[in-house]
Amino acid sequence: MNLKFRILRYDPEEKRRYNQEYAVPFRKNMTILDALLYIKENLDHSLSFRYACQAGLCGSCGMIINGKENLACQTKIEEVGKIIELKPLHNFPVIKDLVVDFEAMFAKHSSIRPYIWREQEKFDSEYLQTPEELERFIMVASCINCGLCYSSCPVTGTDKLYLGPHALAQCYRYIMDTRDKDKKKRLDIIDSPHGIWRCHFAGECSEVCPKGVDPAYSIQQLKGFALLRRNELKRISVAPLKKEKRKFE
Amino acid sequence: MVYENSRGIRGWWEIKGKNFEKLLFILHRLSGVVVGLYFILHIFETSTILNGEEDWKSLMEFLKNPFAHTGLLIVAFLSVFHALNGIRLIFAEQGLLIGKMRRQGYPIVSFSLTGIQRKMGWFVILLTFILALYAFYHLFIVSLGVRF
Structure with missing residues (x-):
């Protein structure tokens, strides 16, 4: 089964915001961060996001997941459905894609x-x-x-x-x-x-x-x-x- | 070059998937604006009495119709809500009725959103509907003589 990821990206060089879609194969107990790492490794090396501990301790991977703020490493795919929309956090300047300036x-x-x-x-x-x-x-x-x-x-x-x-x-x-x-x-x-x-x-x-x-x-x-x-x-x-x-x- | 990603005033009205207090927050702002605008109209309305009794009576007759009374019913609903929710906020914003500090454990629940203030919120909604029903009775059944 494939999951559909729609990510709101930002290209700082061209100053352009656009949605990009990716199909990611589902794996049991997969988190949003796992899926992002899959995209980065296999589908699109240019996608930018921030992460570190992968255990909900560092607070690096915050993003808007299907309209609600959450940590990518702590959100399981099962909790959010097969179509997943990712956006950078609000009220912060976006540096690139899902990376914001704190x-x-x-x-x-x-x-x-x-x-x-x-x-x-x-x-x-x-x-x-x-x-x-x-x-x-x-x-x-x-x-x-x-x-x-x-x-x-x-x-x-x-x-x-x-x-x-x-x-x-x-x-x-x-x-x-x-x-x-x-x-x-x-x-x-x-x-x-x-x-x-x-x-x-x-x-x-x-x-x-x-x-x-x-x-x-x-x-x-x-x-x-x-x-x-x-x-x-x-x-x-x-x-x-x-x-x-x-x-x- | 960064992109300013501020939601601005849009963020005030987003309700999908949000908590109950956010709904009350939106309704409080909306009711405040509507009631504020009504007060301005109300001053103009009542000031017609300065032109004499005839003007006043003709205005009252003009406003005695289902459309104007529907408007009054909405204003009654919103002003009752604004007043009652204001009382809830007076307590909550003093740090009262929002639970007590305790160490968090899994599953994580923010207790300020589960305390007495939330129950008060539901009570505010219930009481607002009851009082709006009373306003409906007076505006439509007593004043306009509507029969069902």
């Missing part, structure tokens, strides 16, 4: 300072944290930077300055981290018309996230912190768990 998304990610932020660095030992404290942000820390949320967000498509679900979710991750100290400064970065307030809770980011990071949840929590629950942040920054629970101290 620069804008990563620049926004950098703007929220995605690292532990303290006035006085500690170099002689590691920062300690209880398992309970880790549970508060472990879900968001699973982000693999695949850009599916950024592509699916309807607001990112209309506001280029909007930080986007990826950066905002990561901001939430650092705000919830007890090792990070200056929550107010972080909140000041995102408490803007192009920050958390541009999100209208369409929920598409959470719907497409392959790791269940749930950016929509994180952004709504940030809005709550910014509006009515600023006091909660103070409690997080001083590691609020009871002393007896922090056995390592």
